[in-house]
Amino acid sequence: TASTTSEESMVDEPVTVIVSLNGWLRTRQGHGVDRASIQYKAGDGEMAVIETRTVNPLILMDSSGRTYTLRIADLPSGRGDGVPFTSLVDLAKGAKLVHALSAPxxxxxxxxxxxxxxxxxxxxxxxxxxxxxxxxxxxxxxxxxxxxxxxxxxxxxxxxxxxxxxxxxxxxxxxxxxxxxxxxxxxxxxxxxxxxxxxxxxxxxxxxxxxxxxxxxxxxxxxxxxxxxxxxxxxxxxxxxxxxxxxxxxx
Incomplete structure (x- = not known):
């Protein structure tokens, strides 16, 4: 029989991905998160609050048009600041994070x-x-x-x-x-x-x-x-x- 891939065995649940302007990533369970309740580090703010599902890829796009993919399951959840995306991808030289999306x-x-x-x-x-x-x-x-x-x-x-x-x-x-x-x-x-x-x-x-x-x-x-x-x-x-x-x- 064919082996089950990690994507197939991943739990499929609603999740909200929070991306800050400075590229910090974190998640909250479910949808309908109160955006006003999301706190950011001093000098940072909201880039994107994405309602998606745990099985969907998270796509980050930089200013040069390169795209990077992360598994939502690998992102920290809860009320902390999250993790900087630069610790998870090798950003192109001179580029900066400009957009984020997650979808089927x-x-x-x-x-x-x-x-x-x-x-x-x-x-x-x-x-x-x-x-x-x-x-x-x-x-x-x-x-x-x-x-x-x-x-x-x-x-x-x-x-x-x-x-x-x-x-x-x-x-x-x-x-x-x-x-x-x-x-x-x-x-x-x-x-x-x-x-x-x-x-x-x-x-x-x-x-x-x-x-x-x-x-x-x-x-x-x-x-x-x-x-x-x-x-x-x-x-x-x-x-x-x-x-x-x-x-x-x-x-």
Whole structure:
């Protein structure tokens, strides 16, 4: 008979993974953790609080586009500070931790960079058995990866530092296992993609800074959303109130 792998014999339970800005990792049992109750070291704070399951891989992404994989069962649990991720992986020289996610290996994600390019890959494509991780995304100098987003919808929304936004069908984005991907939004020199999400095409929430650098939110639906709907690699249309989006999400 085939031998049972450690993954197969692992207990499958809900778990919350806490990742700090400085790369300290720990877990709490179950879901629904009160985020306000999570304490961090002085000068540190929240990067990600991820509700997942103990059998799923934890993926860490660095600023160069490399991904590193950890077993959630290997992380400390409880109320302590946790363990620094640099004690568990060999971080690429000059790189820093920028994102974390945990999901089933066959889940699909839209990976992108501030250059405005991206592709759809499975979580399994980010998994590496090596302490030094794997080169997952091609990231050019001066650019960084944006947070990968789950492909839970038929439409992609992207926004840029020039105040423009664009909505297009997700089928226009190619699937791949890594690299650079296809152009999502057309940018001029010095401009960067600042946010993206995948949604159902109905209602899009936008958060960012408007005129006078004051932060605010927009809720786009119906005709207000339709004016941004086009195809990938276009320049998009300006958001109202002079807003530059820092976050997009579905309502």
């Amino acid at each position: 290996p066959d889940s699909r994600w839209l990976a992108s960079t501030t250059l405005g390019y991206g592709f759809i890959a499975k979580c399994a494509d980010m998994v590496s058995r090596q302490r030094a991780g794997k080169a997952f995304m091609a990231v050019e100098d001066g650019q960084i990866p944006l947070p990968p987003v789950p492909t839970t919808g038929d439409w992609v929304a992207v926004a840029a530092s020039n105040g423009k936004a664009l909505v297009f069908p997700i089928e226009e984005v190619k699937e791949g296992t890594g690299g650079k991907g296809v152009q999502l939004i057309k940018l001029d020199a010095g401009e960067k993609m600042t946010a993206l999400t995948v949604f159902d095409g109905q209602t899009l929430m936008v958060e960012g800074a408007g005129k006078g650098k004051r932060s605010g939110r927009l809720k786009l639906s119906g005709e207000n959303l339709a004016r941004y709907r086009t195809h990938r690699a276009k320049k998009g249309s300006l958001l109202e109130k002079g807003m530059v989006a820092s976050r997009l999400w579905k309502d």
